[in-house]
Amino acid sequence: DRTAAQPVVLKSLAATPSPGDWDGLQIWSNGKVAISYANISDAGSSDADHPGDIVLNTNSTTVQLTVTNSSLTDSGGYGIFVPCGYLSTVPAATTNTFTGNVTGDIGPGPAGTGC
Numbered sequence: 001d002r003t004a005a006q007p008v009v010l011k012s013l014a015a016t017p018s019p020g021d022w023d024g025l026q027i028w029s030n031g032k033v034a035i036s037y038a039n040i041s042d043a044g045s046s047d048a049d050h051p052g053d054i055v056l057n058t059n060s061t062t063v064q065l066t067v068t069n070s071s072l073t074d075s076g077g078y079g080i081f082v083p084c085g086y087l088s089t090v091p092a093a094t095t096n097t098f099t100g101n102v103t104g105d106i107g108p109g110p111a112g113t114g115c
Contacts (some may be wrong), residue, residue: 065110
């Protein structure tokens with residue numbers, strides 16, 4: 001178990017990290033993911049294949065994503081990418097920190113305004 005003092009760190013290994021250095025976490029149909037006390041950075045891009053630090057790659061109502069006490073930063077896309085037709089609960093921004101994500105924090109789906 002991780003804590004605020006010892007979070008899980010997922011980031012670029014480049015000497016000079018930048019947004020889009022790696023693909024990020026991809027969650028597919030029937031995926032059940034709980035992330036707590038994690039720092040995720042430098043993932044995603046503005047392309048359709050890897051549009052965020054965390055990407056929900058389905059509109060399935062069976063996908064479950066919980067993100068708490070975490071930091072999602074410097075994505076080349078969204079901090080959390082949510083498809084426009086996504087119907088399940090989207091992780092709230094209240095217990096998470098979003099900084100420097102090129103396209104936005106959560107979206108463009110239910111929590112965003114881009115649909």
